[in-house]
Amino acid sequence: MTNSIANRIADFLSHFPPFSLLKNTEREKIANEVRVLYFPPGKPVFLKDEKVHNHFYIVQKGAVDLQKVNQGQEPETIDKCDEGDVFGLRPLFAKENYQINAITDEESVIYAIPSEIFKPYAISNPQVGNFLMESFASNTRNPYSNEHRGKLFTEEDDISLKREALFELQPIPIIKKIITVTPETSIQQAALLMYKRKVGSVIVVENELPVGIVTDVDFREQVATGKISVQSPIQEIMRSPVICYSKGLTIAQAQLTMMKHNINHICITKDGTPNTKVKGIVSEHDIIVSQGNNPAVLMKAINRASSTNKLKKIRSKIMLLLDGYLKSNIPLGHISNIIFELNDATIKRTITRCIEKMNSPVPVEFTWMSLGSQGRKEQLLHTDQDNALVFQDVPEDQLEETRAYFLKLATKVTKRLNIIGYKFCPAEMMARNPKYCLSESEWKDQFSNWVTASGNDEILLCQIFFDFDITYGNVRLTNAISNHIFDILKGNKNFLNRLAAQALRNPSPLGFFRRFLVEQDGEKKDLFDIKKRGIMPLTDAARLLILEHRVKNISNTAERFEKLARLEPNNQELYLACAYSSKALIKFRTRQGIKNKDNGRFINLGDLGKEDKIKLKRCFKTIKEVQELIKIRYETTYYL
Structure with a gap:
């Protein structure tokens, strides 16, 4: 007899990745094992530090808040799962407890997917595995969704970045503080060493070469349960052979390896095999911690930032990300693109918040231009801010009133950018300066004067305006000015000289x-x-x-x-x-x-x-x- 409930579940799953990437027969097998759960509003699906369930989840109806829990502070919602969103993926990647809360925001029906039933498909199907790794690594439930595809997971339409820049290029955090013991070392001695050094694993070596690894999970499962005596040699509970990689392992590779071998630690050796000396260790926990410096996570944090001080803290994390990229010798083109997008989003968010704080709505369309190194996508460090503003033409009797509005807005923006770390331009080449807060027609006249006068000062002033990027507003305004510049430059040998x-x-x-x-x-x-x-x-x-x-x-x-x-x-x-x-x-x-x-x-x-x-x-x-x-x-x- 046909299971109509399972058929409805399979049909629902077919519309959402990673299940849409499976064959019909595979989906049907999974659907037969799915548990259908009902939650009223405000009920937890799981809580931070709770032991991981044997399922991960997909929202069928309703909404679930994912909350970050800081010690002594109120939970902070960092993401919201809607219909078709997958969450609670930790059972597929690790045995460690949950790191966040999942609380229903409204009446919800949730499907619980058994991890052990689904795991073989994640390992054998590269597309499924890739989807899950990206979801897990970036804290994004569905990196294949239309609004997220090819983007830095932001609400802004014009911020894009290739996915490999987020994962394949991101270096793995390697911990060099390791403990090594011989196979004959007692379990109790090894445990005391781990407690003293405050680490979660010990590497078992013979002739300085790794032959096994023991983690706190092994202590819980083998020793705390009474199966093995604390006086027994460590080799009785060690996992062997050790999974090894060389330096240069990426986050995506590490997570796939951990999922495939059902482990949460990887050993780093000189040549990536157990035949050379141990150089460090990678743990699943350290990967999760490192996601705070993942560009996708930083971008989401920027777009949700509710204060200038929060943007300032995010800016310091961007600097840590930059440092990591440089140490990993990632090509500068990739680095520049990522840091530019994060800087650009920071400026956008600042402008948006300042507009909300103005006493009246924006009177006409405008564009905020980033000049100099940010305009050239070359601003990596904390350097001066160079910017300008162009607003839509208005009747003569409204011009100064309109300019006054945008000067007030620009003053708010530049002040906050200075707090975040983009220092004021010593030459006052900023949108808060009336010289650089002009209407479209005024800008055209300004460039005509610069190009035709061609004095030394005019050349110095105007050349920075050839290096601009549109950070916020209507692109039509800057396109009109750009077209005007090229028109007046045509055949102007004197200016080029x-x-x-x-x-x-x-x-x-x-x-x-x-x-x-x-x-x-x-x-x-x-x-x-x-x-x-x-x-x-x-x-x-x-x-x-x-x-x-x-x-x-x-x-x-x-x-x-x-x-x-x-x-x-x-x-x-x-x-x-x-x-x-x-x-x-x-x-x-x-x-x-x-x-x-x-x-x-x-x-x-x-x-x-x-x-x-x-x-x-x-x-x-x-x-x-x-x-x-x-x-x-x-x-x-x-x-x-």
Whole structure:
């Protein structure tokens, strides 16, 4: 006889991943084992520190709040599960207790999926396994949903990021504080060592090579139950062989391995086999803790932040994420994209909150422009904020009233950004300055004046506005201004020549006998300015050359040079070298900034090793070559 309830359950599951990724026959087998649970509002499905159930869950009707529980504080809702959302995945990945609360927000019907019934499908079906790992790692119930697909799991439509940047590129946290014992060591001795060192596992070694591992789970199951005496040798309860990997293991690989082998610890050895000495250990608990620095989790936290201080705390976690990426030698392009999106979301959230605090609604459409390094997607460290605002044209009698509104809004935004860590621009190139809070027509007139006047000050002012990104608002406004700029630049040789002279104002930073040119006086005397003498010459060159080709919508320096390499095949080698040098110098500055806890701009050359100095000199040789090209092309040797 047909089980109509099981059929209805199977039909429901077929609409939601990971069950939609299974065959019909597989879904039907699972549906026959599903438990249907009813919960009134406010009832827990499970609580923090509760022993994990033998099921994970999917919401059939209603809603469930997932709550973070901090010691001595009220539970904080960090996510809400609606119809079709999967939660409570810990039984598939670990035997540790739940880390959060799951409380029904309204009357709910929930399907409980037996873990042991489902687990074989997760292991044998790569798509299912990938879905579950992403859900578990990112704290996102359904990373395949339409609103989340290909995004950093945010509500903003224009923030996107490839999934591999979140998982395949994220390094595993390796714990080097390990305890090793011999197989003959008594269980009691090993337990006392673990208690003293406050660790959850001990590695059993012979001739310094790993032969087994014992965790606190083994103590609970084998010793606390009375099955094995505490005086017995540790080898009687150790798990063997040890699952080993080499350094470089990713979070996704680790979680799949733990699920496949039903373990919660992985041993890190020199060559990834038990044949070499132990270097560290990875635990499932440490992976969960590390998710606080997962970009997807950080993005969700940014979009939910209810105060400037919360955004400031998130900003410090972004810096930890940046440090981890650099130490793992992840390509700068991936790093820049991730940090840019997180910075951009922080600014967006700040603007949104400030608009809510204004006494009246926004009078007309506007756009907030991020300029300089953030506009070029090159702002990795805590550097100055450069921004501007353009608002929709209004009748003359409403202009100053409208401007006053946006100046007040910009003052609120820039003040909060300063608290978060984006320092005020010393030159006041910010949207709170009336010079940079203009209507669309005023901006067009401003650029026309800058381009036609072409004085030194005007060139310096306007060139930063060629490196902008739209952080908030209506893209039509900035597109109109961009089109206007390219119209007035067409055939304007004089302006390009003046821009070329600006690009040569900082010559290659190597003096006679290839010695670095350092600051000669002032507070930074004898320090090397990597921004002024290394990064800016490449930024200026890329901007000039890409403008000559009238290429829009590429503001990143390395991407500009890569585009130029395609546009000018005869200079391809030089431009690709420039792209590499730009990334290398920004990465070098970022590492120095993290090391010295500053913006990384000024470097003590005495602290650099020979290898670093050689790499820098190679980059500066590229700067000299591209500046020579500019001198010849624009017939100028004039240094401002």
